[in-house]
Amino acid sequence: MSSRPLHRIADAVIYLVLAVLALVCLAPFMNTLAMSFSASSAIDAREVVFIPKGFHLYAYQYSLGKPEFLRSIGISIERILLGVPLSMLLSVLAAYPLSRERGVFRGRTVYAWIFVFTILFSGGLIPSYMLVYKTGLIDTIGALIIPGAVPVFNIVLLLNFFRGIPKEIGEAAFIDGAGHWKSLFAIYIPLSAAVLATTALFSFVGHWNSWFDGIIYMNSDRNYPLQSYLQTLVLKTDLASVAFNSTVQGYELLSNKNIKAAQVIVGAVPVLIIYPFLQRYFSKGIVLGSVKD
Amino acid sequence: MKESKRPRNRSAAALHLMILPALALLLVYSYGPMLGLVMAFQDFTPAQGWFGSPWVGMDNFKYVFSLPNFKQVVWNTLFISIMEIALGQILALVVTLLLNEVKNGFKRTVQTIIYIPHFLSWIILGGILLEVLSLSGIVNMFLHRLGIEPISFLGDSSIFPWTLIFSHLWKEVGFATIIFLAALSSINPQLYEAAEIDGAGRLRKMWNVTLPGMAPIIILAAVLSIGNLLNAGFDQVFTLYNPVVYDTGDIIDTFVYRLGLVQSHYSLATAVGIFKSTISFTFVALSYYLAYRLADYRIF
Numbered sequence: 001m002s003s004r005p006l007h008r009i010a011d012a013v014i015y016l017v018l019a020v021l022a023l024v025c026l027a028p029f030m031n032t033l034a035m036s037f038s039a040s041s042a043i044d045a046r047e048v049v050f051i052p053k054g055f056h057l058y059a060y061q062y063s064l065g066k067p068e069f070l071r072s073i074g075i076s077i078e079r080i081l082l083g084v085p086l087s088m089l090l091s092v093l094a095a096y097p098l099s100r101e102r103g104v105f106r107g108r109t110v111y112a113w114i115f116v117f118t119i120l121f122s123g124g125l126i127p128s129y130m131l132v133y134k135t136g137l138i139d140t141i142g143a144l145i146i147p148g149a150v151p152v153f154n155i156v157l158l159l160n161f162f163r164g165i166p167k168e169i170g171e172a173a174f175i176d177g178a179g180h181w182k183s184l185f186a187i188y189i190p191l192s193a194a195v196l197a198t199t200a201l202f203s204f205v206g207h208w209n210s211w212f213d214g215i216i217y218m219n220s221d222r223n224y225p226l227q228s229y230l231q232t233l234v235l236k237t238d239l240a241s242v243a244f245n246s247t248v249q250g251y252e253l254l255s256n257k258n259i260k261a262a263q264v265i266v267g268a269v270p271v272l273i274i275y276p277f278l279q280r281y282f283s284k285g286i287v288l289g290s291v292k293d
Numbered sequence: 294m295k296e297s298k299r300p301r302n303r304s305a306a307a308l309h310l311m312i313l314p315a316l317a318l319l320l321v322y323s324y325g326p327m328l329g330l331v332m333a334f335q336d337f338t339p340a341q342g343w344f345g346s347p348w349v350g351m352d353n354f355k356y357v358f359s360l361p362n363f364k365q366v367v368w369n370t371l372f373i374s375i376m377e378i379a380l381g382q383i384l385a386l387v388v389t390l391l392l393n394e395v396k397n398g399f400k401r402t403v404q405t406i407i408y409i410p411h412f413l414s415w416i417i418l419g420g421i422l423l424e425v426l427s428l429s430g431i432v433n434m435f436l437h438r439l440g441i442e443p444i445s446f447l448g449d450s451s452i453f454p455w456t457l458i459f460s461h462l463w464k465e466v467g468f469a470t471i472i473f474l475a476a477l478s479s480i481n482p483q484l485y486e487a488a489e490i491d492g493a494g495r496l497r498k499m500w501n502v503t504l505p506g507m508a509p510i511i512i513l514a515a516v517l518s519i520g521n522l523l524n525a526g527f528d529q530v531f532t533l534y535n536p537v538v539y540d541t542g543d544i545i546d547t548f549v550y551r552l553g554l555v556q557s558h559y560s561l562a563t564a565v566g567i568f569k570s571t572i573s574f575t576f577v578a579l580s581y582y583l584a585y586r587l588a589d590y591r592i593f
Contacts, residue, residue, distance in 0.1 A: 022402070029421065031421075031424075081376070093314060094312050108320070123566075128326040150322075184424070209414035227416045231532070263418055
């Protein structure tokens with residue numbers, strides 16, 4: 001009985017520690033969000049913590065009115081619309097044969113090692129760059145899609161999931177005269193909604209977040225996807241580089257800081273929007289995908 | 294016999310056909326660069342290509358290893374990644390144990406929040422942190438209230454590695470709890486009941502039931518992290534560092550980037566790349582072998 005109050009104190013400490021942890025994770029985002037809505041004078045006077053001071057939307061209005069910002073968003077959307085379906089198709093098509101037993105698919109082990117070896121060893125930055133260069137993809141959308149179009153990690157998740165589907169289901173289809181194509185598209189894919197959603201979301205987030213390929217494979221910054229564009233913006237240390245004149249609406253409230261904050265927030269929003277879906281699926285998908293027999 | 298063999302072969306052909314597109318792309322864009330590694334033994338110029346550039350033997354390696362800052366770069370990489378791995382595992386384990394003690398609703402809210410940074414790019418997080426950690430940012434505002442002198446998190450080379458380490462933990466610890474929480478949920482509840490009947494308190498249960506139950510996953514996570522010893526996080530360092538902190542903040546990957554793509558020393562950069570890939574490969578192979586032996590882990 002004497003441990004009861006102690007128990008309660010321990011509980012209080014645990015709740016407090018976790019609450020502080022959550023706050024630490026969230027605070028930088030809240031601060032950036034507040035800055036994006038604040039007047040430049042309030043930011044310079046260090047008055048902005050979590051609540052905007054001198055609330056305005058000009059930083060967003062200015063950013064979203066900038067042609068190069070919009071163009072980079074367009075390129076990000078383009079790479080997602082082309083890249084995610086391509087990766088998904090390639091992954092599903094590769095995962096299905098790899099999930100067959102060796103008796104059914106004799107090359108399985110060799111193929112599997114060819115795929116997995118690419119996780120273990122890579123040619124590194126310069127030879128990869130040279131290959132993209134030699135295959136003529138520099139300055140094309142292909143450079144952002146094709147070299148990374150085979151996500152081996154997703155393939156491993158998918159193949160482990162396919163393997164977890166009872167063999168009898170596939171065999172029944174074969175007795176009914178279905179071939180591998182039909183079995184994959186009519187049986188395996190409909191049964192794999194959770195893991196397919198997970199891998200598609202991973203692929204989406206991966207494409208949205210990629211920036212380095214844009215920086216190295218695009219000679220012209222006109223071809224940068226959003227994250228590459230933001231990278232050049234974020235690293236711009238010259239605070240005077242954005243010169244405003246009175247033709248910009250709300251210019252007296254704008255500075256590099258709130259504009260940067262607004263653009264960073266815009267860059268985070270798509271991931272935050274799909275995050276709830278991602279969260280619902282990923283634990284399920286990852287856990288199911290990694291079940292071994 | 295003949296008749297039963299034919300459809301089988303045809304169905305195997307379908308399987309080969311399915312795998313072909315992915316295989317072809319991997320051969321070009323993953324295996325192609327591996328062959329391209331020969332340029333580390335050449336005096337490579339893009340105009341002469343892999344077939345026309347003159348061979349120089351081990352000269353590039355000798356030159357790179359003799360560079361005074363190369364050793365420093367390797368050391369920085371190891372220091373940053375070892376700290377990130379060790380502190381990351383410990384913190385993730387502690388957070389998991391704490392999450393296990395609270396009510397479900399609160400637990401889910403905390404989880405939802407602490408997973409978020411994992412899904413954002415280092416560009417977004419860098420844009421946020423460069424501001425938050427600056428001399429006029431909220432962290433220094435907070436320290437000022439506590440009466441602490443402003444700290445130059447990004448411009449002081451004795452502090453910068455810790456800025457990298459802690460910002461990495463901030464991004465990844467939350468997400469790292471997922472695998473530990475999955476391990477927790479697989480512990481048989483009857484073990485807890487039995488411990489309670491034996492009069493075990495909270496700490497006893499944690500020590501005698503929870504931790505032993507999680508041991509295989511803890512070992513697995515630790516072993517698999519060996520493969521990342523030379524990955525100190527290119528994206529993060531590239532976004533946060535600046536020339537003032539190169540002496541402690543420059544890592545192998547950023548060094549390769551500047552040497553190769555900024556200064557166009559293609560062969561030298563590739564030599565460093567081979568050095569890294571080879572050691573990493575050894576580490577990863579070792580870690581998978583250990584994971585297989587210790588935890589019966591297989592990737593496929």
